[in-house]
Amino acid sequence: MQSAWLGTGPKVARFEEEFKSYKHTAHAVAVNSCTAALHLSILVAGLKPGDEVITTPLTFCATVNAIIHAGGTPVLADVDPDTMNIDPAEVEKKINHRTKAIIPVHFAGRPCNMNALCRIARENELVLIEDCAHAIEAEYHGKKIGTFGDLSCFSFYVTKNLVTGEGGMILTNEKEYADRLKILALHGMSSDAWSRFSDEGYKHYMVTEPGFKYNMMDLQAAIGIHQLKRIESYWKRRKEIWNLYNRAFNELPITLPAQADADTRHAYHLYPVLIDEKQTGISRDAFLSAMNDRNIGTGVHYLSIPEHPYYQKTFGWIPEDYPHAMKIGRKTVSLPLSAKLSDKDIEDVIVAARKIVLK
Numbered sequence: 488m489q490s491a492w493l494g495t496g497p498k499v500a501r502f503e504e505e506f507k508s509y510k511h512t513a514h515a516v517a518v519n520s521c522t523a524a525l526h527l528s529i530l531v532a533g534l535k536p537g538d539e540v541i542t543t544p545l546t547f548c549a550t551v552n553a554i555i556h557a558g559g560t561p562v563l564a565d566v567d568p569d570t571m572n573i574d575p576a577e578v579e580k581k582i583n584h585r586t587k588a589i590i591p592v593h594f595a596g597r598p599c600n601m602n603a604l605c606r607i608a609r610e611n612e613l614v615l616i617e618d619c620a621h622a623i624e625a626e627y628h629g630k631k632i633g634t635f636g637d638l639s640c641f642s643f644y645v646t647k648n649l650v651t652g653e654g655g656m657i658l659t660n661e662k663e664y665a666d667r668l669k670i671l672a673l674h675g676m677s678s679d680a681w682s683r684f685s686d687e688g689y690k691h692y693m694v695t696e697p698g699f700k701y702n703m704m705d706l707q708a709a710i711g712i713h714q715l716k717r718i719e720s721y722w723k724r725r726k727e728i729w730n731l732y733n734r735a736f737n738e739l740p741i742t743l744p745a746q747a748d749a750d751t752r753h754a755y756h757l758y759p760v761l762i763d764e765k766q767t768g769i770s771r772d773a774f775l776s777a778m779n780d781r782n783i784g785t786g787v788h789y790l791s792i793p794e795h796p797y798y799q800k801t802f803g804w805i806p807e808d809y810p811h812a813m814k815i816g817r818k819t820v821s822l823p824l825s826a827k828l829s830d831k832d833i834e835d836v837i838v839a840a841r842k843i844v845l846k
């Protein structure tokens with residue numbers, strides 16, 4: 488605040504530097520949301536009208552909307568029922584001559600099967616864009632998540648593992664992508680405001696294409712720089728909570744989230760349990776209300792994408808065609824999982840869930 492430069496400037500540059508060295512990639516471009524990051528990444532992938540982009544039906548709507556806004560046609564490939572991540576075999580079934588890109592989402596912070604997805608992308612010459620909104624701390628076979636794709640997108644929204652209020656980041660190893668992303672993120676102008684107002688005197692900007700207003704502010708980056716320092720300690724705390732839940736709910740007639748695969752690191756962004764009325768004796772929605780009555784906030788990640796009227800109307804999608812995502816979406820509840828939860832908070836969640844299920 489005292490520097491009096493609140494817009495895009497040196498703090499954003501520093502946050503980009505620190506984020507890319509945390510992730511070991513060549514380039515980082517900060518933007519004002521992961522939705523913006525996805526939109527620009529799909530644009531630089533160079534879709535032609537009618538080109539298809541494959542993604543998962545178990546994601547936040549922004550993943551699919553970004554494909555639509557970038558001029559692509561979204562195509563869904565169902566998830567694996569246990570890992571809840573996009574199933575590479577389903578992806579392969581959806582590939583045709585119009586397919587241009589794949590956007591896997593590392594759901595709940597659990598890494599997707601990157602060996603299979605990288606192979607599929609390579610063999611079919613597809614652009615691989617990772618949606619890492621849940622997965623900042625995740626690793627797969629010793630490599631950080633977000634370094635497998637041609638481009639990868641991160642969210643710093645208020646509910647995510649690293650928070651700047653609103654904010655996002657794109658990582659890439661391709662200089663050409665990074666240069667175009669920077670231009671597209673700020674009106675299509677050839678150089679940003681900070682460098683124009685430098686001590687070297689006034690420089691004209693040139694508009695090279697109609698861009699967007701997607702730049703991150705120094706005010707946001709200043710928060711992000713300090714959040715990044717705490718990322719490991721927050722992750723450890725969420726892992727601890729995850730394990731406490733696993734132990735406490737082991738005996739309950741609910742389905743617990745799958746354990747992390749060997750040689751991977753889970754980011755522990757969400758703790759999704761499945762409430763199956765036949766098995767649990769209570770419907771998912773009744774469970775949500777009962778938790779709410781006990782003053783415990785829960786979430787639903789997510790009703791599958793084909794449940795929403797816009798996509799049904801526009802693409803003719805029906806939930807039953809993606810049965811695993813549909814079943815998860817209708818049974819899932821995300822329990823509170825934040826590094827800021829106290830031991831007492833966790834105990835409250837455990838007691839409430841046990842009482843509701845065992846009543």
Ligand SMILES: *Cc1c(COP(=O)(O)O)cnc(C)c1O
Pocket residue numbers: 519520521522523546547549550592618620621641642643644654655
């Ligand atoms: C939160 C989220 C987004 C969108 O992030 P914003 O920063 O809010 O735009 C995209 N994809 C997934 C999977 C998300 O969870």
